[in-house]
Amino acid sequence: MKKILFASTALVASAGFAAADISFSGEAGMGFVFMEDRDIVTGVAGADDWQVDYYTTLSVAMTGETDGGLGFGVDLDLTFDNGGGAVTDNQVVYIEGGFGKFSVGTVGSAVDAKLGLSDIGYSGLGTDNTAEFLVDGGDVGNLMYEGTFGDFGVAVSYDMGGTEVASIAATYTMGDFNIGLGYDDWGNFDDSSTVHVKAGADIADFSLNALYSRNSDNDITSYGVTAGYTMGAVEVMAAYSELDVAGATTDAYGLGVAYDLGGGASLNAGVGEINDVVEADLGIIMTF
Numbered sequence: 001m002k003k004i005l006f007a008s009t010a011l012v013a014s015a016g017f018a019a020a021d022i023s024f025s026g027e028a029g030m031g032f033v034f035m036e037d038r039d040i041v042t043g044v045a046g047a048d049d050w051q052v053d054y055y056t057t058l059s060v061a062m063t064g065e066t067d068g069g070l071g072f073g074v075d076l077d078l079t080f081d082n083g084g085g086a087v088t089d090n091q092v093v094y095i096e097g098g099f100g101k102f103s104v105g106t107v108g109s110a111v112d113a114k115l116g117l118s119d120i121g122y123s124g125l126g127t128d129n130t131a132e133f134l135v136d137g138g139d140v141g142n143l144m145y146e147g148t149f150g151d152f153g154v155a156v157s158y159d160m161g162g163t164e165v166a167s168i169a170a171t172y173t174m175g176d177f178n179i180g181l182g183y184d185d186w187g188n189f190d191d192s193s194t195v196h197v198k199a200g201a202d203i204a205d206f207s208l209n210a211l212y213s214r215n216s217d218n219d220i221t222s223y224g225v226t227a228g229y230t231m232g233a234v235e236v237m238a239a240y241s242e243l244d245v246a247g248a249t250t251d252a253y254g255l256g257v258a259y260d261l262g263g264g265a266s267l268n269a270g271v272g273e274i275n276d277v278v279e280a281d282l283g284i285i286m287t288f
Helices: 110-115 127-131 133-137
Strands: 008-013 020-035 049-065 071-080 086-097 100-105 143-149 152-158 166-174 177-185 193-203 206-215 220-231 234-245 248-262 265-274 277-287
Touching (some): 127 265, 133 177, 133 193
Antiparallel strands (some): 008 020, 020 049, 049 071, 177 193, 234 248, 265 277
8 A cells, every 4th residue: 555654734723622733734746657568547458558647635634632631533535636536535533542542434454554565666556466465355444443552553443334344453563673463354255364464674774574464265375575775865665576366376576766855755766567567657746
């Protein structure tokens, strides 16, 4: 899933109750994406295709606190894509305190929230999607609990929208190293379950993350590795992932680079082969 960093500007309002904060932030991108022998929009085989890509995301965060110290808030994302349409792709309402954080809305799964891998390049290319095939398969949920206890973290999600998918993830940080375990029960999808294991490290200018997932009921295995190195304003990242469905194997690999332009903008580029299709991208990502 795409990792987005937001800078924010806060507006503070009060009217006889505890102060509430409303902050706006956003991200936008403009660039070009390429897919070998495929129409990018339809996915149908054809001539090599370069297309212009652009998007805008407006994020709104509203927070407050009761007289008793209970925190509450809303996170809302509104995205405008190439077609000019607006999609509300994130709407979460929550309460939080010493007990942790309880959220309702488009929370997704606990495993996706805590154990996913990063994208590379400008558009992400999709190298992580191969590794996260089993993560994305259970990425539904409208209830989530998150708690942090020292170096330990836990998240539990459930979908009451009909799928009854349940997900749990636990993480532990040891200095520069981190590990995570996850479990998905796919509920009404197909009554199967998936186990996930993740490990990572950030040492000096190097980063390394690996994810392994296994669904024995459907004989599906996926795994992926990402490695990054930062040199001043430049970050280089490589990724490899593989998916095995009942003996049929596909893989994805790529190389991405990002150059920090300062002021919240970066120049990103990537190239890779995803399931035997060459993809590439180049663009500027702007955060506000």
